Amino acid sequence: MDINKLIEILKEKYPNARYELDWDNPLQLLIGTILAAQCTDERVNKVTKILFPKYPNAQAVADADIGELEEVLKPTGFYKKKAKQIQDVCRALLENFAGEVPKTMAELTTLPGVARKSANVVLNNAFRIPSGIIVDTHVHRISPRMGLTKEGNPEAIERALMKIVPQDEWVQFGPAMVLHGRYVCTAKKPKCSECVLKDICPKIGVEN
Numbered sequence: 119m120d121i122n123k124l125i126e127i128l129k130e131k132y133p134n135a136r137y138e139l140d141w142d143n144p145l146q147l148l149i150g151t152i153l154a155a156q157c158t159d160e161r162v163n164k165v166t167k168i169l170f171p172k173y174p175n176a177q178a179v180a181d182a183d184i185g186e187l188e189e190v191l192k193p194t195g196f197y198k199k200k201a202k203q204i205q206d207v208c209r210a211l212l213e214n215f216a217g218e219v220p221k222t223m224a225e226l227t228t229l230p231g232v233a234r235k236s237a238n239v240v241l242n243n244a245f246r247i248p249s250g251i252i253v254d255t256h257v258h259r260i261s262p263r264m265g266l267t268k269e270g271n272p273e274a275i276e277r278a279l280m281k282i283v284p285q286d287e288w289v290q291f292g293p294a295m296v297l298h299g300r301y302v303c304t305a306k307k308p309k310c311s312e313c314v315l316k317d318i319c320p321k322i323g324v325e326n
């Protein structure tokens with residue numbers, strides 16, 4: 119796969135690609151990213167429409183009655199675990215970062231349950247900082263198909279992508295790959311015949 123061509127085509131197809139979660143500030147994006155685990159963005163957006171006005175900042179989440187918080191989060195699944203995690207995260211933000219979301223990978227990944235993927239989502243999207251490349255379930259699946267890496271775990275895939283994609287493209291590249299995986303290079307029956315990359319993609323392991 120010609121990486122420069124890939125970057126150019128993805129940019130054209132997904133200009134200003136961004137996550138499909140609704141958010142107005144970095145804390146909301148961080149919380150939305152936690153809630154999106156094993157849940158659709160659409161469902162998360164319905165829940166955060168209620169959650170964010172009710173708990174407008176880290177202090178409000180930290181002080182929340184856990185039962186009430188769980189009730190609001192119920193439709194996202196695994197709501198007890200998620201309620202505890204976002205409360206723990208907000209408490210850590212208050213304790214260590216004056217209630218604000220920090221702007222570095224090293225600081226963000228000190229927060230409970232926050233790994234590189236969620237940290238990249240926040241840094242790339244909310245701060246436009248090229249901290250790394252988002253490797254979610256979609257990027258994980260489609261990178262080997264495109265012949266970009268033979269690695270199998272998210273951190274190794276990210277390292278491989280960071281070597282071949284210029285850093286000033288990372289913020290655009292990750293979200294564009296996510297969208298491409300979500301809508302075109304899908305898990306079952308990727309839509310190769312209508313894909314903008316069909317002429318340059320090696321389609322590794324894809325049966326069509």
Ligand code: SF4
Pocket residue numbers: 260263264302303304308309310311313314315316319320321322324
């Ligand atoms: S050509 Fe097929 S395998 Fe390659 S990116 Fe497009 S949909 Fe995925």
